[in-house]
Amino acid sequence: MGVLKEHRQKGLTLLPNFLTTLSLFCGFYGMVSAIKGDFIISAWAIIGAACFDGLDGRVARLTRTTSKFGVEYDSLSDLVAFGVAPGILAYLWGLQGFGRLGWLAAFLYVATTALRLARFNAISHSGTGQSRYFLGLPCPSAAGIVSTAVLFSHHLGIEGQFSHVTFLTLVYILSFLMISNVRYYSFKDVKWFEAHPFSSIVTLILFLMVVATEPRVTLFILGILYGISGPMAIIYRSIFATKAKVKEDEEHYNI
Template identity: 50%
Template sequence: MSRRRKKPKDRKRFRGIYILPNLITTASLFAGFYAIIESINGGFEIAAMAILVSLVLDGLDGRIARITNSASSFGVQYDSLADLVAFGVAPGLLVYLWALKPYGRYGWVAAFLFMVCGALRLARFNVQIGEIDPRYFNGLPIPAAATMVATSILMYHDLGEWAFSRHVFILIMIYILSFLMVSNIKFYSFKKFELFKRKPFPVLVGAVLLFLVIAIEPKLMGCLLMAAYVISGPLLSLLLLWKRRNLENSHDEESLESKTSEAS
């Protein structure tokens, strides 16, 4: 029997992978793994910082892939697996060992719920690429949920003795974040916000003021900004729902007026 020849496009498909974006994804994966190690060793603040480093690297790999025209299906799948470790497993284990361990079974169930909802969120995002409005995320992104956990831990360490009891608050927060990740609530994606295009002067002034405020209290402001983003999702969904209903009502009124005019 003669061996079937591969088509030229098949050989081109398996020619290789892009190095630079996948190296950055690997660095993000390493930061997430390091956060797991530090969580086990009791270095909760360092683990939270490692998750934030992974967040920065996760934003870089996709942008560099688009700039260098090196995006690939392999990179998308590898990035999702790295995100599951860095933003699902790492913050789940971190928050369990830091605040949820006293709850026993209920504590580790909450941590597992956070991780599995993050995995479901990633899987849904992968299959919905190109099918939903790119201006919005369908559900809270798993990097944002992990950042909320990390900044909350950093804020508690910064407040010290002034921090209120963290256990009940964190348990409630984990359940809320888990629900938001698998919900259909819309969150702004910032993908249409172009930094390299001309903007009104007040936008620059606002960016400078925001930078100064964050520089004064980075841990506290980081947590507050992430909390504002989490709250913005339900508010945005209500606004979009209100606009949709107003548009439907206006269409109904127009159709009723047209029918009335035709009948007369």
């Protein structure tokens, strides 16, 4: 019985690492596809890597098989799948026409991804991180925006100089957001789904239907909305903080 339990535990331990390996494979395949000029396949491969990356951590927590090795392996995989792969895709698809400015943008994206992951690991190891929020734009989200931008442009047939200038700007903005102090909601402690299981299923089905209508458009829009949610939250909080300060001053001075 003890041997069977030990084999079962080993199998559960391997599962998160297997999902991480699948994420790494998708990232590598995304690089190969981009080099071959198959940019659409490359973009979908990176999105696939993000899906597997979202599963490995959750599976590890559900099966209680989290380990330091798994955390480090996941970070190395993330650097390839969400740093190098989208950096190569971005450069070969829309940045190489800008010469030095283009490859510097691609390098900056890879470098900020590495810095983002290093800071995330440092915060996680220190135990000072907040599970509700990410500090800086998560690199899978940034990679998803890069990939869906390629898919979105191809779907609308707007590939060209104008779209590539916009894309260059987008890459620089994403690089900045990843290493910024802007907070992004992590969706790790959403209690509504646990409290309303039936409504959650219906909501999930409706969400999948919306995404499936035209994923190249809906995924890009969702990515952009999440990308701007952090800065918009700062603006929202500053406005209400200013209003609260004005109201406090008015009450203090009886204005």
